[in-house]
C-alpha cells in the first residue's frame with residue numbers, strides 16, 4: 146500500500162472532499178457503529194455517560210442494569226442514599242465524584258426541568274456532570290438532534306487525518322462539523338470512535354490493515370506489514386475489518402477477536 150501524497154498544499158475544498166471520502170469509507174468499514182452505552186431513555190444515557198468518564202463502556206454496561214432498576218427517575222437520584230449509590234457504581238472508578246454528580250444531576254432535573262432531561266444543548270450544559278461532549282452524546286442518541294462527540298479517539302483520528310490542527314474540543318467540533326452535512330454528525334462520531342477503538346489505536350495503530358490507508362497522511366504511524374497489523378485489530382469484527390482493508394482475515398488471531406475494545 147502506498148502513502149497518500151503530501152497534504153501540505155491541500156486546499157480547504159480538497160480537505161473537505163477527502164474528509165467526506167473518509168466518512169464514506171468509515172460507513173462501509175463500521176456498519177455496526179452505534180452508541181456503545183446501553184440505555185433506553187435520555188436519563189439513562191445521561192447517567193451512563195457520566196459513569197463512562199475514565200472507564201470503559203463495557204464496564205459501565207455491566208453496572209447500569211442494576212442501577213437503572215434501582216433508580217428509575219431523576220427524583221430517585223436526587224434522594225439517593227449516598228453510600229448505597231457509591232457501592233453500586235464503585236466498579237466504574239472515581240465513584241465518589243460520580244455519586245456527587247448523579248445526586249446533583251437528579252436534584253437539578255427535579256428543581257429546574259420537572260424531572261426530565263432537557264433536549265437542548267444550552268440547557269444540558271448547565272447540568273451537573275454534563276459538559277459539552279456529554280451533552281452532544283445525549284442530543285445525538287436520545288433526542289435525534291445531530292451532534293459531534295469530540296472524545297479522545299475523535300481528537301486523535303482527525304489529527305492523524307490532518308482534517309484540523311485545532312486542539313480545543315469545541316473548535317475541533319466546529320471545524321469537522323463544517324466538512325459534513327449536519328444529519329451525518331452523530332453517526333460520523335460513532336464511526337470515528339469505532340475506528341479509534343478497533344483499528345487506529347493511540348499506540349500502534351493497525352495501518353497495514355486499515356481501510357483508510359490511502360486517504361490517511363499518517364499511514365505508517367503504526368506497522369504497515371499486513372501480518373503484523375492484522376494482529377492489532379480488535380473486537381468481534383476484527384476479521385471483517387481485515388477483509389475490508391484487503392488483508393487476509395486468517396492473519397487475524399483469535400485473541401484479537403476476543404480482545405476487549407477500550
Ligand code: SF4
Pocket residue numbers: 305344345346350351352353355356357358361362363364365366367
Ligand atoms: S490506522 Fe494508520 S492508516 Fe489507518 S487511520 Fe490510523 S494512522 Fe491512518
